[in-house]
Amino acid sequence: MKKAIILLSGGLDSATLVAIAKSEGYMLYCLSFSYGQRHSIELEAADRVASSNDVTEHKIANLDLRLFGGSALTDDIDVPKDRTADEMVADIPVTYVPARNTIFLSFALAYAEVIGAKDIFIGVNALDYSGYPDCRPEYIEAFEKLANLATKAGVEDIDRIKIQAPLLQMSKAEIISTGTSLDVDYSITISCYDPDDKGLACGHCDSCQLRIKGFKEAGIVDPTRYQEQ
Amino acid sequence: MKKAIILLSGGLDSATLVAIAKSEGYMLYCLSFSYGQRHSIELEAADRVASSNDVTEHKIANLDLRLFGGSALTDDIDVPKDRTADEMVADIPVTYVPARNTIFLSFALAYAEVIGAKDIFIGVNALDYSGYPDCRPEYIEAFEKLANLATKAGVEDIDRIKIQAPLLQMSKAEIISTGTSLDVDYSITISCYDPDDKGLACGHCDSCQLRIKGFKEAGIVDPTRYQEQ
Secondary structure (H helix, E strand, O other): OOEEEEOOOOOHHHHHHHHHHHHHOOOEEEEEEOOOOOOOOHHHHHHHHOOOOOOOOEEEEEEEEHOOOOOOOOOOOOOHHHHHHHHHOOOOOOOOOHHHHHHHHHHHHHHHHHOOOEEEEOOOOOOOOOHEEEEOOOHHHHHHHHHHOOHHHHHOEEEEEEOOOOOOOOHHHHHHHHHHOOOOOOHHHOOOOOOOOOOOOOOEEEEHHHHHHHHHHHHOOOOOOOOOO | EEEEEEEEOHHHHHHHHHHHHOOOOOOEEEEEEEOOOOOOHHHHHHHHHHHHOOOOEEEEEEEHHHHOOOOOOOOOOOOOOOOOHHHHHHOOOOOOOHHHHHHHHHHHHHHHHHHHEEEEOOOOOOOOOOHHHHHHHHHHHHHHHHHHHOOOHOOOOOOOEEOOOOOOOOHHHHHHHHHHHOOOOOHHHOOOOOOOOOEEOOOOOOOHHHHHHEEEEEOOOOOOOOOOO
């Protein structure tokens, strides 16, 4: 069986990603990060997703991106709430973590090289996250090129590494429909940038808004537990 | 004054790198890593180099590459000794750490983006380390391309990020001559893959051998403290 590294955050997108890789027959090696994000609830969700998918291995890498700061997800900057769709795509949001996907993919590359995996799955999406530079197709292509120069694959005559981003051009509704057809249990995932202590979603950050809209457009009941307003 | 991120290991090459960036008038932001390497003596040397160069900032990122394994520098694999020059370039050595330069450059990229630096200095060398895939010119070019797609620089119309690798095509003797002309104190640096508890170099690993040969060819007295044989 071929092996895949899956970048797993515990959100809706990466839970769908796991289901897609599983349906394609890969052995699943999941990688999550404790990177100084404000809520550890994300890692608990990642753990639930890994457990419910019978993955071969789930590693958590510790790295403290608070060392550099510069993001609402790692610093004491307020997470924006109730922004319109236009506002979300107008600028690079404060929830953007500098070079985060590059760092995550670099670790996935190390993991892939050590276990001999040729496929790295990442749940980036270019439509909803058009404000994030490292969620664009040209970024993914550039990383794939780099990956094959960076590793033994680039020197020895062996199979190339592929960066698989199956959600790249899907709408949130399409992601949810795809996941639902693959039996993803979205109740165990969390998308919120600003959950409370019990893990209940705020319902107002960009990520919650995109999730709510996605379930609505997909015509699927949203199992997310939101804070009472 | 323009800012530069310098990847600083405490070795001969990165000490020279600091001196070059300093001579070009950059404000120096140094970045070192505690990545599970077998000896912390490396970080002490990095600290000495930073202190003696009046750097603006020196950050140490913690990340544990032992999580993946796969290298003599992070695992309990013996460091090879007394290899010939031909043996050193014949294969990818066991001291290669999978995707290490990609991980290090990714962190440097995050740091650069947060402080607004446009130049990232890395002390890779394509001649002595031809066995390492991530020390080749085409790798550095691919990372520069990626860096400009990964960050705000790629979306907004601002200055491009440059990966500066001034040692790339230099021989070890040329690096030592260059550093000596810039007053680098090589006695405070350490290159050895397998130093003893006191920080004395083994004199036999690939890195020691290249260093010894470099000083000899440069006609400069080697200030390194070696273990008594």
